[in-house]
Amino acid sequence: MKRLDHIEMFYNFAFINDEVKREVRRAIFKAIAIPGYQVPFGSREMPFARGWGTGGIQITLSIITPTDVLKVIDQGSDESVNAENIKRFVARVSPGIGITTDTTQATIIQTRHRIPEEPMRSDQILVLQVPYPEALREVEPSEVETRRMHAEGDYGRMWLYLYEDIVRFGEVRISYRYPVRVNEHYIMDPSPIPRWDVPKLNMAESLFLFGAGREKRIYAVPPFTRVEPLTFEDHPFRIENFNGAKCKLCGSFDTYLNEIIMTEAGERIFLCSDTSYCKKRRKQLGV
Amino acid sequence: MVKARKDVLLDPIILHHLVFRRVLEAISRPGTIMELPVAKTGEDCLLLILESLYDNNNTFAVISVEESYRKMWSENIKIRTRSLETSVEEADFVVFPDGKGKGMLSQVRRGNYLYPELGATVFFLIEGLSDNRGIPLKISGPGIKGESIIALNGIGKEDLEILQELNKEFPLGVESIFIDKGGRFLTLTRAVRVEIGA
């Protein structure tokens, strides 16, 4: 492929210049040391539109090594257009790396809005793309003010917001992007993962890195760190309920499912959101 | 664990990727001993780590008992990273090549509540990690499964106590990287709880 030669000839290993990588690395370093705290960084433009994972890409490009095996998913799928695009780009500018769709084979997984179903191991890093890094943005639009709230641990308005939901609707209305408390200190936005995935962040084996390109923030949850969804004792945290539905393809009823409307009459089926896991299960079952 | 091929180590950009990846592992798992693919000595290891993280956007200070040794380190760091030398209170990173705080350790930046990431990173070159002559530390917190015991040989108890003091008020604090003579290293983050002599 002609295009490929061109890129390899004109750009560094992992594309971005060394100065930028070091800056991203310093931000990652401090982010891990201060779990759940959003470190500002001079996010650069990538050859993708802002909002399409540029924060995640900058992290991936700053940490990747030629012996890594990369998996990229979007909404759980390896084959979504955006996931393919990112994977193709990183592979092209980082000669030597491997590519996979199998969660267990990957050393770095870049993801948008999902954590894979198969448990992550200690030799794996999950890089999450983040549209809104600030969990308190729901209750306060100003960055100056939310920074002060974090500094002073002034989270009263957030708790009030959740409490009012319970009074009015019987449960918290936040569906995905459910706010969590990290290491009993900072309130953190876990990125728009479903509630289904939130417990996977708690006391995990693997490292989680969060990159918000447009908003220029990097934050992290190290392994073996307490991550607790904000809840009230009498209203425990509830993950999504599929009311006994199972995946049309592999039969799973213990995975996060996507609801697919099949006909105009509203007939619907359910499918695993994690496509690679679904494929693997079908292979095992021989269906 | 990432294993490096010989040829890629010739490319400094790729080498820095490999080095930073170990630093990333180390900072995610405080107390775990790491090695770099190419560093044979503590000096090599320290300079490679610095190169992968810092450049002319950063400032540093070196503290050593002997002025000529301090100068040598300061020149080395300038050449390898292009970072600018400054006072201990101002520096982004502070290097203690004798493993001794010399009364200066308490002066390093701890960041502030609005911007805790401004807390400095401190590097100690010491004799050995987890050998039977070191001061044992019981550590727990983010990155550590339950509790773990490490031992640092070549750093004084008073300096460990100063580190404890610096990290008393989370999120304020510093990150420490301890590198031994053989080029092995481990880190302690400000979030880690440390008991000395456990």
Place this chain on the structure above:
Amino acid sequence: MGYVAVSGGLEAIEQSNILFNIERYKGKSRPLEVSQVKEQLYLLVDRVMGEGGLYSPELASIAIIQSGGDTFEASLLLRAHRVTLSRLTTSLPITTERMRVIRRISSAFQEIPGGQILGPTTDYTIRLLQMELLISPEEEWTKYRALLEDANIRLKNIPRSFPKIVKILKEEGLIEEPENQASGEPPFDITKHSLTFPAPRSAILQSLARGETGGLLLLAYSSMRGYGNIHPTLGELRVGYVPLIIAHPHNGNPYTVGEIKVTEAEVISRYETAEGLPRFSMGYGACFGQNEIKAISMAILERCVRTKNPKAPAEDQEFVLSHIDGIESMGFCNHWKLPHYVDFQSDLDRLRKAQNKWRASKKPYEEA
């Protein structure tokens, strides 16, 4: 019922890009040359260079062609290219007094020292479509080429430097000096650090200078129309060429490496009742190329975001600076086209639960 999940993203991307290019080339016209865009659509090129934050008419022209004329997309291409280039140095400060002016006007005074120079503009034309372009574009071209030589002679009479109107007023003590960077102190670099508020003036100016023209105009317009209170007068607007001077890496001597075209606007705002002597305050705007709407809007906003007690949206520094970048806003707007079904599934779960709760709490006849 058999079901096959949609896949094959890679192939779909390739096909959609092929279709986009077919769309551009399906007519009978010859492919656009980079030089044609650079020379004949120069205002578009100027705009893209400004928003892309990279002064290169040639690369900007490629970006415009490649993106089918979409200014957001073209600016993004330039910005993405920028990240692969090394930042060599910070240029030395220059004074625009010595600008090689091609256009310079003031609306604060009828006559100004050095005179009003209208220069190249369409401001005073009657906006009728030039139907001749359909029939004989060559004729137009020949006509203006013939005039070019004559114009060159007359341009020689333009003085080499013009006094600054604002400077004259400043010397009279009528205008306050805005807070400036201490000399020698390096400016904040928004390409390297993320903005924190309140932002230093150098960061405000940089953010506005890279801002999206339409976005700047919208916010400035809201202030002019009444959501704000700065009452601007255009002190001076000038367009021309300024030298790009850097310190020689070895001996530190100033060295001119080229020149760039810029537009500069200075607006004078009515005085605020503060302590001390009442004075006008001013707002400053400057951007790559000839982009007068941007420079004026920028000057107004630069003054707005320094308002002591902000009341209107355009006076809220965080609000303005967080929303005027075209690359960021277009990217985020476009990202809504990405799939969100995992999130929406979670939304559905919450809604269904809430509906069930509501139904359980009502008697059947109460439900609407």
